[in-house]
Amino acid sequence: MYRDVNMAFGDIVKVTPSSKVVGDLALFLVSHDLSVAKFLSLPADHHLAIPNSVVDMIEGSLGEPEGGWPEDVVRVVLKGRKPRTGRSGAALPPADFATVRREIAKDTGLEPSETDSLSWLMYPSVYSKFSRARQMYGDLEVLPTPQFFYGMEKGEEITIDIEEGKTLVVKFLAVSDPHEDGTRTVFFELNGRPREVDVRDRSLETSESRRRKADPSKPGEVGAPLPGLVTTLAVNEGDVVEKGDRILVIEAMKMQSTVYAPVSGRVAMLAVHSGQQVEAKDLLVVLET
Secondary structure, X not given: OHHHHHHHHOOOOOOOOHHHHHHHHHHHHHHOOOOXXXXXXXOOOOOOOOEHHHHHHHHOEOEOOOOOOOHHHHHHHHOOOOOOOOOOOOOOOXXXXXXXXXXXXXXXXXOOOHHHHHXXXXXXXXXXXXXXXXXXXXXXXXXXXXXXXXXXXXXOEEEEEEEOOEXXXXXXXXXXXXOOOOEEEEEEEEOOEXXXXXXXXXXXXXXXXXXXXOOOOOOOEEEXXXXXXEEEEOOOOXXXXXOOOEEEEEEEOOEEEEEEOOOOEEEEEEOOOOOOEEOOXXXXXXXXX
């Protein structure tokens, strides 16, 4: 599928991020059981939530290949719109760093560094998530990589250099049975002294009842195009939307997909909230036409 998508794009130069865009569309087509041929035969007014990275690239955010993008790709991805031409950054206004710093301070409550400002300019959504994680958990760069990704084994002991001349010795002892509120108590030693903390066990959420699926026979029921995390809600219950308006954004494997309204109507029900994990075809929104 990766090969087929690459050839449909015109066998483009594949570096980060263009190589990721090819992969994003390949994963999207596999998850929707679509071949490239079927994808390119879709009408321009289709309702598939194509990954944002694919839309951005075909719009011209990464530039354009010699001869431009294939017409059938442009028609399906941009749904009738025309891509930009020329150097991708030529139309951008000069960066206003004073305004950027004020926006970051408003969003995070912290005084941003120059690195923060540059990160926000280049990757605003990624930087916002990184900043929130840093505020919640602190500077996690001091953690050893294996423990950061996979946690600790029972009885394992590690050292963490939190600053020059200051080292913490952490030993993992045990985890309690689950509590009624879905948490467990984690027991450990910090520099030889016993400590404990209650943490939520996310694996316990799998016992929740199965979520309702969208009914494909009802145009107003909008289902999740792929498994992922709801990161942004663009509407509230009671809002009136037009066909093609943005409803929400789902993220999976660093791939963002925007879900658009398939019909015009009023948002009768929001079945999800920001930060919620969904499976493919889970009901997201009900539109009353």
